[in-house]
Amino acid sequence: MKITVKEAVQAVQERINSARIRSGRTDAVKLMAVSKFHSIQEIEQAIEAGISLFGENRVQEALLKFPELFAARKGIELHMIGTLQRNKVKSIVPLVSCIQSVDRIQLIEEIIRFCSARQKKVDILLEVHTGEESKSGFLDEEQVMRALDLLTDPASFVIPRGFMTMAPFTNNENDIRLSFKKLYSMQQRARQRFPSMQLDELSMGMSNDFEIAVEEGATLVRVGSAIFGNRE
Ligand SMILES: *Cc1c(COP(=O)(O)O)cnc(C)c1O
Numbered sequence: 412m413k414i415t416v417k418e419a420v421q422a423v424q425e426r427i428n429s430a431r432i433r434s435g436r437t438d439a440v441k442l443m444a445v446s447k448f449h450s451i452q453e454i455e456q457a458i459e460a461g462i463s464l465f466g467e468n469r470v471q472e473a474l475l476k477f478p479e480l481f482a483a484r485k486g487i488e489l490h491m492i493g494t495l496q497r498n499k500v501k502s503i504v505p506l507v508s509c510i511q512s513v514d515r516i517q518l519i520e521e522i523i524r525f526c527s528a529r530q531k532k533v534d535i536l537l538e539v540h541t542g543e544e545s546k547s548g549f550l551d552e553e554q555v556m557r558a559l560d561l562l563t564d565p566a567s568f569v570i571p572r573g574f575m576t577m578a579p580f581t582n583n584e585n586d587i588r589l590s591f592k593k594l595y596s597m598q599q600r601a602r603q604r605f606p607s608m609q610l611d612e613l614s615m616g617m618s619n620d621f622e623i624a625v626e627e628g629a630t631l632v633r634v635g636s637a638i639f640g641n642r643e
Contacts, residue, residue, distance in 0.1 A: 416456035419638045420444070423621075427632065430625035440625055443490065445617075445635030448642040451476050457638060458484055466511070466633050468493025470503045477506055492575070492614075492633060494547055497521040509534040511575040511614050514548050519561055519569070526568035534572045535562075536614055539597060542579030542590040552597055559605050573612030573630070574598055578620050587620045591627035 427440050444457045445466040467473040477489050490509040500521050513535045540548030549555045562571045578590040602610050616624025618637035
């Protein structure tokens, strides 16, 4: 029997909690529902189940669904989590509170340009390539540090909040864990180098690996199919 979105959200939340407790964490872990390929009605079921944070990975799809949802529902928030082209920055920034998939210098420059011109604030996460199979993300730590160098202005409209990664798509738990450990240790070094920034957010973990991510320090997990079922 197919379980409801509400039951699925509760089950995911319980698994997050158990992972937090067994790893001795006392801080909160945010649950994002990744709603790509799912309808407004399904998103509303997730809202009813207590979800307020959503993730979409395509600009066009976000534009089709979220203006309507924002008009109907208070207190919900959307993050961009997919590869973003520079010419789409102007369409997505007005819709999201955070762009998690910032993976190159030219994209940062474009976001800064747009947000300064509009006097519009947006949070960003730097996406880091930590595993073999993933295609996106900054490839090495030096690039990440150079990107952060562009974001040191405290008056800037573009606010760096931390890091995002995708673990390799594999059943090998060790490889997955290693990927999350890499992101965590890079965050520690970035914080030392940029002590004035609040680089607290670690967005890692999806349906297949969010418990490992919580054990390794994720502050935000991005869960799609474990909440909405498989995408068609
Ligand atoms: C689709 C997607 C997710 C969620 O994937 P599931 O395996 O369905 O949980 C998380 N993060 C990103 C960047 C995605 O594109």
